[in-house]
Amino acid sequence: MPGPFDAALDSWREWQQSPWGRLRYTLAEFNLRRRLEELGPGPLRVLDLAGADGGDALPLLRRGHHVTIADFSPGMLAAARERAEGEGAGERLITVEADVFELPGSVTARRYDVVLCHNLLQYLDDPAPALRTAASLVRDGGVLSVMAINRHATALGLAVRSLDPAAALGALDRRTTHGETFGTELTLHTAEEIIPLMAEAGCTGIEHCGIRNVNDHITDDSRKHEPEFYAALEALELAMTDRHPYPHTAKIFQLLARVA
Numbered sequence: 251m252p253g254p255f256d257a258a259l260d261s262w263r264e265w266q267q268s269p270w271g272r273l274r275y276t277l278a279e280f281n282l283r284r285r286l287e288e289l290g291p292g293p294l295r296v297l298d299l300a301g302a303d304g305g306d307a308l309p310l311l312r313r314g315h316h317v318t319i320a321d322f323s324p325g326m327l328a329a330a331r332e333r334a335e336g337e338g339a340g341e342r343l344i345t346v347e348a349d350v351f352e353l354p355g356s357v358t359a360r361r362y363d364v365v366l367c368h369n370l371l372q373y374l375d376d377p378a379p380a381l382r383t384a385a386s387l388v389r390d391g392g393v394l395s396v397m398a399i400n401r402h403a404t405a406l407g408l409a410v411r412s413l414d415p416a417a418a419l420g421a422l423d424r425r426t427t428h429g430e431t432f433g434t435e436l437t438l439h440t441a442e443e444i445i446p447l448m449a450e451a452g453c454t455g456i457e458h459c460g461i462r463n464v465n466d467h468i469t470d471d472s473r474k475h476e477p478e479f480y481a482a483l484e485a486l487e488l489a490m491t492d493r494h495p496y497p498h499t500a501k502i503f504q505l506l507a508r509v510a
Contacts, residue, residue, distance in 0.1 A: 255323040259303065261431050263329075266305055269474035269483075270465050276484060277491055278368065278397065278504060279309045281459045285393045285506050286364065293342075294363040297387055299350050299380075300370040304330030304343070310364075311339035318344040320357055350380060361389035371398040371444070372429070372436040378447050385451035388509035394453055396505045401425065401438035403466060403501045410467050441503040453507035460500025463490040467499075 255262075265271045286294065294315045298307050301319035303326045310317050311334055319330055327345040334343040346357055350370060367384045371377045381396065388394050404427060409418035429436045441458050448456055464486060465474070473479045490496045497503060 255302070255326055257325075258431055258433070259325055259329060262303065265431055269471075269480055270462060273462050273465055273484060273487055274502065275305055275309075277459075277461045277487055278306060278395075280488055281457075281491060281504050281506060282364075282366075282393075282395050285395070285457075289363055289391075289393065292363075295360070296364040296366065297357065297362040298366040298368070299384055300368075300373075301330065301366065302326045302369055304333050306366055306368055307343065308333055308337060308339075311337060311342055314342075315364075316342045316344075318346060318357060318362075320346045320348050320350060320353055322347060322349050350383060353383075358387065362387055362392060363389060364393045364395070366395050368395065368397040371396070371439055373434070375437055377439060377444060378450075381444070381447050382451045385448070385453060385509050390510065392509055394448070394507050394509050396444060396448065396507075397461065397502055398439045398444065399427070399436060400460075400498075400500055400503045401440050402499050404438060406499055407466055407501075411469050441497070441505060444503075444505060448505060448507055452510050454510055456505055456507040457492065458494075458497050459491045459504040459506065460497025461491070461502035461504055463487060463496040463500040466501040 292315055296310050296315050296317045298317055298319045301307055301321055304319060307317040307319055321327055324347055327347055331343060331345055334340045348354055365384050365388045370380055374380055385394055405418040405421040408414050408421055425438050427436050427438055445456050465483060474483060
């Protein structure tokens with residue numbers, strides 16, 4: 251019996267191919283690549299927690315790295331294997347069907363150069379245990395990349411995109427939102443809340459970047475499908491991703507750190 255994530259795979263793929271979906275992956279890869287360059291040419295060993303259908307894994311596989319995706323959705327993992335094989339990188343991808351908090355010994359017995367925690371925190375009320383798990387799997391001096399939906403962006407989006415200041419006012423202290431793609435309740439976090447938890451888990455040199463700093467505040471979505479406009483928007487997003495204060499109101503925050 252397929253779960254909600256398996257059943258929504260087509261919708262997820264449609265979202266990934268949208269301008270805002272493409273920006274999400276382009277910016278995440280851009281920010282991560284800068285940190286990976288500090289680790290040397292590789293190939294690196296990467297663990298992608300809740301890595302779904304391999305959207306973050308594929309760019310790393312293309313660069314010759316070895317990736318393990320742990321996810322509890324068999325449909326998503328099958329899609330990840332299909333995508334990797336289509337890239338001629340199937341032999342460098344391992345998929346493990348498991349909950350992040352019940353990882354098998356085949357995953358936990360080793361330490362990784364890079365651990366990704368990009369698609370998980372929005373499903374957790376308390377992110378601390380997941381962050382401790384993720385950090386514990388990074389080798390000394392390795393990189394941890396964490397992403398989550400930014401609570402600060404919710405009220406701003408309601409005011410700017412929906413022109414609903416009353417709803418925006420009500421959302422200022424709201425910690426949840428409804429996720430349309432998978433039909434689930436999502437927990438909203440902020441970088442200011444997650445950074446101390448990462449530090450407690452052994453992370454240092456934490457860098458705060460923004461994913462889609464401006465895209466989600468532009469109301470005319472049809473323009474984003476125009477190649478020239480999209481190229482200009484992508485260039486702006488890449489320039490803004492680590493230029494503060496813009497990341498504080500981005501749709502998604504990305505935190506990159508070394509693990510001691």
